[in-house]
Amino acid sequence: MVRGVRAVVGVAVVLPFLVGAASGVDAPGRPVLRFQDPDVVESSGLALVDGLLVTTNDSGDSGRVFAVDPATGETVGTTSWTPDPEDVEALAPAGPGHVWVADTGDNQRRRGSVEVLRVPVGRGDVVASPERFELVWPDGARDAEALLAHPVTGQLFVVTKGVFAGAVHAAPLPLLSDRPNRLVEVAEAPGLVTDAAFLPGGGALVLRTYTNAHVVAHPSWESLGWWELPPQDQGEGLTVAGGELWLSTEGARSQVLAVDLPPAAAAADLAGPAWSAWRWLATARGLPL
Template sequence: MMTITKISAFVIFLAGLCLTVISCQSVSLGSRETAVVPVRPDTYLPAFENGRINSREITESSGIAASKCQENVLWTHNDSGDGPFIYAIDLQGRHLGTWKIPNVSNFDWEDIATFRNKDGTCFIYIGEIGNNRRRRAESEIFRITEPLIEGAGGSNRRKPVITPKAEKLRFVYPDVRQDAEALLVHPTSGEIYVISKLLTGAAGVYNVQADFDSPNAILAKKIGELSLPAVPNGLVTGGDISPDGRRVVVSDYFSGYELVLAVDEENFDEIWRSKPQPFDIGSREIGEAVAYGADG
């Protein structure tokens, strides 16, 4: 968890083989900056700034996710201490609305994800997964139906739009208490993944059963480790799964990395065996989040 209050900057990456920004873009946001990620890291051209978050309410953005139901809408939240608010912005960083989730608190929110089910209903997942001092035995994931942007333009923290109550999922790790900043939801299966954040080694990748009806804490399953080509190699601050479910993007404070599932592989969990490929995410300070755009 960082306590830096900088205005976020948007950064766009263009692939050398792409003809337009829209056809190959994905969206990534550091805690202070945002980037657009093409299909292959080795095709990146230098990043450039696309916009800046203009809301004074979004002072420490710690997660970002693209809506899968509303065009050109990004969802974000502040780190700990802000209250249970989520914010919508457009691709230029303009504030579209503020929502308050009535039955949760923000102790240490670290990431956000979106999901569209087979019926076409869109959801927002929020990871209450920060645990810097490892004092908390349980972590939580909240889920709400994605709010509509229409009619929310004048909302703010003083007068937010109130969402329905969130569904809550409590979980524990199978090994030791973990600090984590990356929450990922598979776009097809709805499987939930949490990636730990470590200074002393590779990050752990955990699958959390999406049982929001369970009265008990879910035991997460460790399915792999993620070692970034960086020092330290386990300092994962954000992540996302591409809309086609075949790529994963993760970030640390200063760089981005992409993992790609082999063409002939259908088991998504095999992606964690692939080697993360770094790409230039542009100049940013203490980046804490990354995401693909709705078009992948």
């Protein structure tokens, strides 16, 4: 794992002032919508797909996701499937008209492998037979409530939820549906991560806990700072909407809140791809990193 500030033209100018720059930007939440559907009672994951806000209930629900009109909070489409999942905890964008559904929860640490499903979403009610992919933990069962999908490569990352610390695990690329896919630990994570999302350029991501948001560079996985989120009873969901984060919480008719992303996060999002390009060029030419 690569650490430290890079002395790279066009990147070193940005990275030094990012560390800690996002800290202390305590953001009051602005209401975006209130879920109107009485079946949305434990919003645990969020994803924006084709202008619709997709959410899913926490553990104990059947296999289904809800497509919500952000202008009204009304559910305009539901996708359901069988068999029912064990414990759905997160969503991530999976291309036009689809989301990744993370059946990765495991409070009792009993599951040596978990599952992600690529589920179609949109307006109208659909019964689907989604693609399923088994993910195998490298060193025993873990509880995970956050799923990331890189916006450029499509690679999936699962973030475990430890009390004091967690870990980011990378899935193989491409995923295979006919055999288990072994996860590889690639980075540390804060404790009690409940959701996560990449920024649009793929050069940075945000990990949320019940109380804070953490900005992390990609592909270095360096922490760039954190700030406090507005209070929510059980803050679980997170998605990126332009220059904002949208946040959901469990509870019937719960409200989705918006907070602004710090400018440093957008700068990191641009710096990440620049560093990736430089690293590839330097490796190809045998230059020191």
